[in-house]
Amino acid sequence: MREPVAAVRGGDQRRALDGATDGLSPGRSVLERPLPPVSGLCVGSMALVIVGGIWMAAHLPHRPPIGPAIGLLASGVLLLGLAVLLLFRTAPFAWAQFFLVTRWALAAYLVIAGLLEFVFVKDGTAGVTLGLLTGMLAVFALDVPMIMGFTVARYQEHQE
């Protein structure tokens, strides 16, 4: 298949935008659409559980003080829950693309989180420590697909 290409030069986005006549979609609506801060909340959630994971890992093989770890995990869950709540109150939204990306990313990150969980179990981590690490891995494995799905879907046209 051979098709022509518009003469759009790098660093000349204004011309590119003005170049609807060049066949480039102006698509301003997807850039100006007001959306809840789903990515920001999920990134915050991910950062909290990563800090929690580092806190736990820094104390191994001893059991770390679990108060901070529980606080970080709970905060991570809270931010993720808020992101989900805000997202599902958003309408209209490109749900098909969101679920397409989220589903596959979730499959990939469940494998990655599963591998890390396997390493912890193999090393004899157990009890509350393992429970907290599992919770953090679960939040991590949900945060990343949410961020990916939302980032892709926010630039898609609405699907009513």
Added chain:
Amino acid sequence: MADIVVTDPHGSGAVQAPGPPVVPAFQIVPLRGLPVVGLILIGLVATVVTGTKWPLDFYHVVGGGLWTGIDLFVGFVVGPILGRLSVPARIEFTTRFMPKMVLIMPTLVVCTLAGGWQLARVSGTLVAGNPLHGWIVASFIVVGVMAVVALGFLEPANIAVLFELRKARPNPEVVARLMRRFVYAAGVTGAMQVATLVIMTRVAS
């Protein structure tokens, strides 16, 4: 795969015609690479199960070396070049480069982290009180920052730009915004990789 007809900005002969940018056909996740990734991960699991030092070293050093090298190269060499390319060139490069990164980087990261964790356990540096424990914790922090930047900003931008380029009429401003995010995030992870080099060479000395 579709051919690309790139308009020559200097007018040296290529046909210039109005229309949307030509985007070569591509897969967002290159399916041909999945068996290779599967084999690498099976090898990683086998290595963790056996706990033998040499394969752990191999996974950690090879994975980490490639991860660091690619991050530095993309962040400080490819990124700035990419930002100065014409949009058609950027599109062509992106559609050939980014799908490979979707498979390569997560695989390298998992191999490096799982191999490194086990290596630290086997060598005793994971234990609080070990003289190198502080450096290991510092490496956790560096990896944590990189994870937030890479998974929160870089990788989603990578995927989103590929979805945009698969549209019949990609929006150049969306592509530019996402690529800017990709390049900045790659720069930050590149800078963090310098810290990784300092820490890892100190631990290995």
